[in-house]
Amino acid sequence: MVMRHLSAALAITTAMAMVPGLALAATPTPTEVLQDWYKMVLELTRHTATMSPPVASRAYGYIGVTAYEIVASGSDKLQTLAGQLDGLTALPARDAGQSYDTGIALDAGLSAVVNDLFSHTGPIGHHALESLEAQLVAELSDEVDGATVKRSQDYGRAVAAKILDWSRTDGGNVVENMGFPMQYTLKKGPQYWVPTNTVVQQQLPLLPEWGNNRPFAMPTGATCPTATPPAYSEDPTSEYYKQAKEVDDTWKTLTPDQRATARFWADDAMLSVTPPGHWLQIGLNIIDRDKLSTEKAVDIVMRLGTGMADAFIGCWNSKYIYNAVRPITFIRRTMDPKFETVVNTPPFPEFPSGHSTQSAAAATVLTAIFGDNFAFDDNTDEEDGLKPRSFPSFWAAANEAAISRLYGGIHYRAAIELGAAQGKCVAGYTVALKTWRQ
């Protein structure tokens, strides 16, 4: 992946310090503005404590819609999503006969939504945000008349304000205590989730009400229920027990490649860009690699963001119906006290698998855009020491992400397979959104 602007901006900053009056670099294109802001967003994701995967996916949804609407309003190829997305009404229009700079509008709009959605980031994050804003404004405004700059910025901010107003009413706007409820009654019974670590905050499960949030494209969080998973049983002949045994046996015979696969898709909250960020990065890489148009780029990031956000809502809706116990609890209790997971067990119920659900949603969205057998490289966590992987298709990646959770010891097969089916269902609504005017 090449992120032109951030690295260029660093060089410029240094050079300008040495050579007074040095001209700024070439004005960034709208696509480059988009890439710069998404790079910042993915960084902020791992540096904002609130950004668990569901919360991050929500942010990606609203950021994607903001970018899309700003670009669509100045494009004769794209149409608005107002009236298509749940609860989104008409957005501010550009004034007829007035000139706008889409890059400046995009910068101003993204700045506004990112500052709002990531307002809980730390001081270094805020400092980085301010620095990026200053840098982009300077570069974008260099050769544009002041009136157009202001008009474009005002427009971008107006769209952002509209999107943020809309976001306030979805049920996910306020996330306290990093998403862990202050009060929650754990269900009694061996089949139900219990805490799996000793972190005080995580003695209650993450975001139990998230499945009731308003989705973006699908009607409600309950629109795509999963099939019923195998019934809890400690009978060794039962399907449930067999699936647990499969997890334990896999752990005992784990190959280096399986371990690497588990790590590659671990995408832990606050230690990575999270699972939805991982897929967003895949999309951004393709946008950059294939030099896609700005219209195409915003269509991709909008569909990825909203599709994965809906997948998490659907998944969380199901999670708190079943409230299923994690493998580490069941396996240690019934068959193998020494069982260990390869990746961290997330602090919420097991069924269905969130990564499987949202990866399937992402693969559905991207396959609808690019087609089957679209090969790509994934270097999302290269800086964290994880080697890039090549995939022949989006589904190959999604399937690997899904099975990685079994290798990691945190999900049974049913949660993976039924979760993926759920994600495919959810993304059907995202794919159905009409974006291109034809």
Added chain:
Amino acid sequence: MRLILKGLAVVTLSLVGATVAVAATPVTMGVVPSFAEETASAGVDSTFKGDWKYIVGGGVATFDCNGDGFPDMFLAGGENAAKFYLNQSKRGGALKFKETTSGLEEAQVVGAYPIDINSDGIMDLVVLKSGKSEVMQGKGDCKFEHASETWNFTSDDNKWWTAFSATWEHGNTWPTIAMGSYISITHSIDIDPWGSCSGSVLERPRADQTGFDTAIALKPSWCPLSMLFTDWNRSGTQSLRVSNDREYYRGGSEQLFHVDPGQAPKPYTVDEGWKPLKIWGMGIASADINGDGYPDYFLTSMADNKLQTLTSPPVDGVVKADFKDVAFPLGAIAQRPYTGGDMHPSTAWHAQFEDVNNDCIPDLFIAKGNVSDMLDFAMQDPDNLLLGQPDGKFVEVGDKAGVASMNVGRGAGLPDFNLDGLPDLVVVNRNHPAQVWRNTTANAGNWLDLKLEQEGSNRNAIGAWIEVKSGEVTMTREVTVGGGHASGQQTWVHFGLNSMTDADVTITWPDGTKSAPMHVNANAFYVLKPGKDAAAWSPA
């Protein structure tokens, strides 16, 4: 501090990793300590202040630099000039300090650690800065001069120095210093500061043992906020424990380095038992809290702190570097404010074990405070005082003891400022004046304060182990320099003795030599030297 209690047991207590019998007498447990804040009356007025380059740090060094036995104090100021305070307290009296020109009054100071680098019997200081750090040579009578150039101490001025520890490697008469560097502070990282952990270094002695050799990189370097040379496996050689801030590293984790003489520092591996742990590592405190004879470690972080003990006991004398977290079951997690009503998760910085009520059980102080407007974390975040209990658990008494400061805490120290046998407290706050408290506990137990002195090099016996045995109680403690959060303490080593009136002290000196038991009385100060009897000391 290692604690073993046994004897006239009517109660059997399960400590983590060990079951020990606890004396029904003479131990009186659970005296809630009391502290009186005396910041203003003591004449202390120092504020650690600064922008984002000072969001971490804010340390304090406590040490005696004029030979009167009373700990003096050096407070980091960030953008403000640091301040030195001469301790003018009377024994057992109110705390009194006098701001004094020492040569240390510089800006950009993040923290400091006292250490007698050149073994001249006068404490020097390693001063951590947001920018070029310095070693300051003690010249006597609490005066200091720059010695970085003389001693070839190298410190990159583009780095943000946030961690320190030192050891005397076997065969050397000059210390080996580890310096931890945080993120880069150059302007070029403004937009993308993450993953910019600048390199930490290890400074070993040059051949003539009169200064440092060229610094070598301590790789990988993952934005440490605390370092501690510690003999975690009682091998006789200290390893380097490093606590890293996961906010800024890529692919990092907590670290433990082999630092073996003549060998390049080498991280412990998974095969050696070392499990990757990713936390917002900010401070390290060490004590033997479970009586297994090995040091345990409290690691501060955000929303979650760790108390690590060895997972498995030694097998044939071999210990795996495998630690388990017992903070939650032992009640030492200190995850969110316990008073004041703010229920957001806490942010923990300096941590230090000291027996503040002299009941023979180490207590744990933790300085707390929001990084800077981090809305997901408590803004009203009281400092903690976790009182060690006979059952191995900890109970919060910070509010009852009067130290539940809601200021934005960072570094701290718990020296006995007025030499009354009770550890006092100093806390450095960010953008708010530092605070000092006098320990006024009325019914505290007996105590013992020790100072180790060697001839030749390593005058303060860094790396020694102290064993205090009284009746059926045995306590052990490693002498270290480093850890905490940007705050070092080289003062009397304090032991609570409860109602016991005397004790036998055995020292395992850094060279491995073990002293004969030395008989000492409670409520007294002793200076211990190799090959000599314990020498009683009292303030002039």
